[in-house]
Amino acid sequence: xxxxxxxxxxxxxxxxxxxxxxxxxxxxxxxxxxxxxxxxxxxxxxxxxxxxxxxxxxxxxxxxxxxxxxxxxxxxxxxxxxxxxxxxxxxxxxxxxxxxxxxxxxxxxxxxxxxxxxxxxxxxxxxxxxxxxxxxxxxxxxxxxxxxxxxxxxxxxxxxxxxxxxxxxxxxxxxxxxxxxxxxxxxxxxxxxxxxxxxxxxxxxxxxxxxxxxxxxxxxxxxxxxxxxxxxxxxxxxxxxxxxxxxxxxxxx
Ligand code: BEZ
Numbered sequence: 366x367x368x369x370x371x372x373x374x375x376x377x378x379x380x381x382x383x384x385x386x387x388x389x390x391x392x393x394x395x396x397x398x399x400x401x402x403x404x405x406x407x408x409x410x411x412x413x414x415x416x417x418x419x420x421x422x423x424x425x426x427x428x429x430x431x432x433x434x435x436x437x438x439x440x441x442x443x444x445x446x447x448x449x450x451x452x453x454x455x456x457x458x459x460x461x462x463x464x465x466x467x468x469x470x471x472x473x474x475x476x477x478x479x480x481x482x483x484x485x486x487x488x489x490x491x492x493x494x495x496x497x498x499x500x501x502x503x504x505x506x507x508x509x510x511x512x513x514x515x516x517x518x519x520x521x522x523x524x525x526x527x528x529x530x531x532x533x534x535x536x537x538x539x540x541x542x543x544x545x546x547x548x549x550x551x552x553x554x555x556x557x558x559x560x561x562x563x564x565x566x567x568x569x570x571x572x573x574x575x576x577x578x579x580x581x582x583x584x585x586x587x588x589x590x591x592x593x594x595x596x597x598x599x600x601x602x603x604x605x606x607x608x609x610x611x612x613x614x615x616x617x618x
Contacts, residue, residue: 372431373432390612403484409435410440410443424444425443453484470526472527478538486617491614493612497550497551501528511586521577543616543617551610552608553610559604563598574586
């Protein structure tokens with residue numbers, strides 16, 4: 366996973382849409398009373414709380430201590446723990462594993478799926494949604510173009526996320542012992558909050574791109590990328606990001 370500082374306050378105020386959109390994928394999870402469900406990459410805990418409302422017992426894990434602390438404060442009846450998603454150490458404890466907007470951050474996908482498989486009871490389900498092939502392509506392209514125009518392309522890491530196709534991810538799931546039940550790849554244009562929405566998005570989510578730059582260079586690349594994106598993605602005072610989701614449901618056989 367790239368080195369990212371998760372500012373839970375900024376995330377909560379500016380990027381709450383992550384949980385809001387995530388409510389849709391909960392329909393695929395269809396949590397039942399009495400089930401034990403693991404939320405991998407629980408972030409601020411909002412979706413774990415929704416799963417709990419269905420009567421299930423939820424455990425939430427997140428790599429960020431800051432996020433876990435906020436989730437614990439907001440939802441004290443749910444158990445949250447700081448854990449690396451690619452090194453889960455559960456053993457057949459869960460009826461389902463759920464995850465929203467997390468898998469694209471994880472480099473070690475085999476480790477992730479191995480741990481999830483082991484966490485599930487026999488017949489248990491994995492329901493997850495994350496960035497799929499083509500996700501935020503315009504933002505990645507704009508950062509690359511800006512870096513090139515400023516002569517910084519060799520020091521900018523423009524695409525460090527994992528955005529797989531349906532066939533790629535089905536292969537990974539099946540190699541890990543899962544049976545793929547359903548998979549969708551779909552566009553989900555995502556509105557960002559405020560006139561500085563794209564700048565805040567880049568500052569929060571793409572900071573790893575600039576680890577080899579000084580502050581002035583990072584600001585210059587960000588500003589130019591925003592200029593490149595503006596004619597297409599800023600309309601009527603509102604920024605939109607070109608999100609594409611991969612939504613999956615797979616069963617432990
Ligand atoms: C996403 O949810 O698709 C996403 C969020 C931040 C960075 C990259 C992708």
